Amino acid sequence: MGPQWRLPASAAALMWGFLLPLTAAQEAVLHASGNGTHLPSKDYCILYNPHWTVLPSTLENATSISLxxxxxxPLCxxxxxxxxxxxxxxxxxxxGTCYILEKARIAQKGGAEALLVANNSVLFPPSGNRSEFDDxxxxxxxxxxxxxxxxxQTFGSDITVKMYSPLSPNFDYTIGVIFVIAVFTVALGGYWSGLIELENLKAVTNTEDKEMRKKREEYLTINPLTVVIFVVICCVMMVLLYFFYKWLVYVMIAIFCIASAMSLYNCLAAxxxxxxxxxxxxxxxxxxxxVRLIFLSGLCIAVAVVWAVFRNEDRWAWILQDILGIAFCLNLIKTLKLPNFxxxxxLLxxxxxxxxxxxFITPFITKNGESIMVELAAGPFGNTEKVEMATK
Structure with missing residues (x-):
């Protein structure tokens, strides 16, 4: 087909909306291993079109191929x-340079078993007029x-890969887990806040003791002015993170560690x-x-520090992050109080x-036409510039 060409962003988005159901993109696993490295193997996500190629469903049935x-x-x-x-x-x-299927035809003539296209994002699956490349x-x-x-960087130049596509379960249990965690956190936080409010209502105002007065001070009442200030601060932080992500991302990590460690302490201390x-x-x-509270504070600080150091570990760091996040939400629901409708x-x-x-509005303002919220939610792996910032 010749060199690739670019469509205007609006036209490309429109075509992508029509073509996405036709491409039937499916995720697969690339199991990589190398010789002479301390790490025996590592898995990576790839995207392929199951209508073009059928992959085995298990690692045992996959064939080893040198990368x-x-x-x-250009391989054109x-x-x-x-x-x-x-x-x-x-x-x-x-x-780039030439059409993907043209690269695949040349690779096949050279005896290759597979063609992997390295792109900034794996969100674009292999698609196109397959009838022109039946061979x-x-x-x-x-x-x-x-x-x-x-x-x-992990395996060097001598890499062996296996590619397979695990069967998708009929029911994604992770959705149920997320739902249970969300409902549990809100219900427990509301129950905890209600207990404190009930104790305060039982206290006699004139004979209120110091302990009960201290519990009253645990509340942070949100009035209309506080709500406006809170939203303004969120907007300012969003803009600053967008322009100064390289530095402020570590500030946000530090704030989360401090707040979550204090929240975990309050939850466990109760x-x-x-x-x-x-x-x-x-x-x-x-x-x-x-003494037990001193050890508890050390434990909470240790959990936050371990997460901060190993937060990029895919296998287990998410467990600590979920624990810290649940504790933060519980403490926030217990502490904040909206006095009236x-x-x-x-606030809402x-x-x-x-x-x-x-x-929806910031794409019309930013130079690259991207939403600020989406870019920040995607994190450092959402675009190349942020990846380079995160890896330096």
């Missing part, structure tokens, strides 16, 4: 094939440049106070502190405007 890096070669003509050939290789090429039988898949770069044993105390500057209406109305503006 060949041809990202410095037979002369681009290296002297050693491509026999029984999985070839990695760059997006192309090899696997065509997409892999992100970030994953391919990580693969090279449970520990109901345990009758282990109530020995130490006195410092006239104040008595329970007016404050609720103002401003948050609605906040979401609509940063999701």
């Amino acid at each position: 060949l890096n041809l990202t410095t070669t 003509s037979l002369s681009d094939i290296p002297p050693g050939g491509l026999k029984n290789k999985a070839v990695v090429v760059q997006w 192309v039988k090899i696997l065509i898949a997409f892999i992100s440049k970030k994953d391919f770069k990580d693969m090279k 449970l520990i106070h109901n345990i009758p044993c282990g109530q020995c105390t130490i006195t410092c500057h006239g104040k008595s502190i329970e 007016k404050s609720c209406v103002i 109305g401003l948050l609605l405007f906040y979401d609509v503006f940063f999701v």
